Amino acid sequence: MIKEIHDLLITDTPVVVKRAFIPSVFKAWFAARHWKIRPYQQKMVSAFVNQQSTLLIAPTGAGKTLSGFLPSLIDIHKLLEKGKSNKAIGLHTLYISPLKALTYDINRNLEMPISEMALGMTVASRTGDTTSYQRQKQRKLPPNILLTTPESLMLMLSYTDAARIFANLKCVIVDETHSFANSKRGDFTSLALARLYWLNPHFIRVGLSATVAHPDSLAAWLGVTGQPTGIILAKSRVKPRLKMLTNKEYIPFGGYMAKYAKKEILAAISKAGTSLVFVNTRAQAELIFQALWEENSEGLAIAIYHGSLSKEQRQKTEKMMAAGKLRAVVTTSALELGIDWGDVDLVIQVGAPKGVSRLMQRIGRANHRMDEPSKAYLVPANRFESLECLAAIKAIKKGELDGEPPMPGALDIIPQFIMNCVCSEPSDMHSIYQQVLNASSYSGLDLDTFKQLFSFTQDGGYALQAYERYFRLVQDKGLYSPANKRVIMRHRQNIGTIVEAGRLKVKRLRRSHQGKIVGEVEEYFAQQLCKGDSFYFAGEILVFEGIRDMIVEARPGKAKEPKIPSFQGGQMPLSTYLADAVRKLINVPESWQELPKLVRDWLHLQQSFSALPSMEKLLIEQFPFRGAFTTLFYTFEGRKANQTLGMLITRRMENRGFKPLSFSITDYGLSISSVIQIEKGHITELFTPDILGDELEDWMLEASMLKRSFRQVAVISGLIEQQYHSNKKTMRQVTFSTDLIYDTLRQYDPDHILLKVTRDNAQRELLDIERTSALLFRYCDSFLFNALEKPSPMAIPIVLSVRSELITGAGTQALLEQASLYQEAELMLDDVRALLQGD
């Protein structure tokens, strides 16, 4: 955990009143390791002594975690010296980590200084895996330092004795603070902090973060009611060494799997000591892992690690990596966060980096020392991505980072929080509202919306109610409490469904229905599978058997290639910063020199075949593709804006009889496939600000995407239980989808709060109306329409994108009609005639 650090620049010193005193036992311990207490570590101790909440921003390898714990270790040490018992000190410091695995890691790492200095304080970790015996023990006699996750913390806060457990709390450390920004888990965590503050306001908040674009907004997130904490910034002077790595002979036009460069990647792994191979999706991880092993004649120890794999499998890989037994691990964002993996010499990013800050994080995994430059290769999966790689490399050289502005908190978590409060103690509505306002993500929440969410939590909050209502909360003199034990139990089981929403376990069958759970897939993916379909999972090919009791059953298959090429896991959005950078890059041919020759050729080809997307005019291409017609808009506005535009345009196409089939989006463009061919004259009626008109709301609400958003909202807000009825086999045929509830609500209670929450949720995660309308207004009169005989060079990577949004409507029906036995049905008309004439 602790490494030598040199060359640190400290800025933004908070005003310090009291002088911090470092006890001799700590000084001696540092000295024995030939370490010096760094200036920013000293500052962290001062901030604690002065009861100042602080955000420490430092690159990986700066000994961030020790800096975070040092003040607490010193304070508890002093208290023990004064003769206070562990029990009297109670729970002094609470450490919150986004990852379970991180809490174990920190637990191990804290043991070293504590035992070596004989400090005598108690440390324990508490996560979903902690046994109920240990939980009980921790509840009775809390450790001085408790390491936990946001979900486990929320569960503890739902206990009736929560106030007692946290009565002595002095410090809360939020590790990897940057990973909480702009996420539902971040909102969830900020609510947990607000609840802690309500129970006991006498603790300070310490955030530990990687380098971010907007330290101020992160400090505001961490602070009470959005009051920013102090910031301590430690910068590294060395810049990472970055290079693009491709195959010299061939770079594919499309696809995201980068298998073409497997030889080059393997050669790089072979040269380095230990490498981390980062990919963007789990499907990529599976494929790259397979591809590397196909080439791996040396038998280098290469492993795979991603969030869908089972806990056992991941732990095995973690141990082997820590023991230095592996040469490379192929991984997704699951390894981005700070677990200490020992010495990594090289990071290989396969596929487009998607964001500069994320890329920095990943690169930081190499060479856990601040003073030495990290070494990293970027492997673009197709020619388009090489543009993105170059743009990212340039940004890092210039020291620029990207970050999205903060968003208001997600509303679907509020009912969970309300329930959590009343489970702990009977509460009145206004005090809960006050607590919600104290969470920085929710400081702008209006009382009306809160009241509606409260009423939903209480009894569903429906406009038309039966005379005999069913209450989840009961009221007594203005104080609300859960109606019965079942309500409490159900709530506690559902805390933290945020991360797991919509995932199914995968069982690898040996015989009949027996087998081992090997991991999880998205429900969305599982629903697409038919019996006999094969897919890559956990490094092998599995054949789908069926879904039984909410578990995907699959047996190992013999086929060489899977039928279903990929599953969508952990799609990452491109940062708007990078999208802009790519568009600029295309428009400045002088900068192409740094691109591989193949890519330059491709750009020239695009120029002569169609045109290059420019800043002044929106390029629209139209061509036949796969039995339908594709229209492609090069917007460069990012996934969300393209998604919004796709929904709006296809809705209009549906109304005008163009029979749209599906649309797919990438970060750069939107492609729509339709039965009817779009012509230049049509564009003015499709690509126009009109489509943002009054019907927008209706259009949005009907989209299948909104239904997915509703599903998430329904689970998180507690409308339905996840795995509803999963344990009752006889009920299987009567489990129904949330789509039905959604339709019913829209029809009979269109103002219901959950519909508002669904819209908000879609706006947060899927849509960007603002950018879409800006785009429409800017380009509705200035576009370049190219009708082509086949996809242009630049179109290929976009139309090959697997993720497409299906349109349920005339298009699909048209296809069904083609496929169904229409002829026969017509013959049957005679039958009908006979039938009506009394036959």
Add this chain to the structure above:
Amino acid sequence: MIELTALKALLMNHQIIPIKFAGHRMLLDAGGVLIWPQQDLLIFSDLHLEKGSFLTQFANPLPRFDSKDTLKRMQLIMARYDCGHIVCLGDSLHDGNALARMQPDDLVSLNALVKSVPKWTWVLGNHDPDIPPEILGDRAPFLHIQNLLLVHEPEDINAINKKSSLKPLLSKEASKIEGQIIGHYHPKSSYRLANRKVTGKSFVCGDDILLMPAFGKYTGGLDIKDGAFEPLFNLKKVLVYLTYHHKIYLFMSKIKR
């Protein structure tokens, strides 16, 4: 009964499909109902009224508008075909206590529907072995019309035909049962188009058995490939009619099995 021109329009628009079952001409409507014109008969199956309010009792704050919606759709379909005899093929109420939770105006609409036709039969199912007297209409454990048995859960036809003890229960017009129309299973099926999977509630039609999809709003489906269907029919020998967005389709060979 419905006019020929209207029927033709429905057919051309994929909203109905005519079938032959056990020697009888019938119509399958994309709304999930079966019409037997010769008998002036319309069949709904598995209404599961008040399922929403049933679930709210278990701390699921679901919207309870499902009965309202189911009744509304029933009314629309009844108006379309104007049949004299309506049969609900069991599981019409979700549970024994459903009536107590039903909103008064919903009960009024339900009884108005019953009164609007000359004959209404509630075939009883496992969810509703007793239908409270507040709800109008006849009750029957099954209906026997010509050579067909209309029943909620499938019966062993051969055993009934053989056992003379059961004969008195059956109507006299025809003694031999050659087929049965059943509910209970909520069949659904999927069809793989080029790059998408279309799933919908489905009718399954074999030589001597016809499975009805569930009509109730909050009813899900059981995939016809599920093992529960194995004793009932051989997938290779039945026709599957898939309903999707108010339309109904027959696929002969390409249903994924």
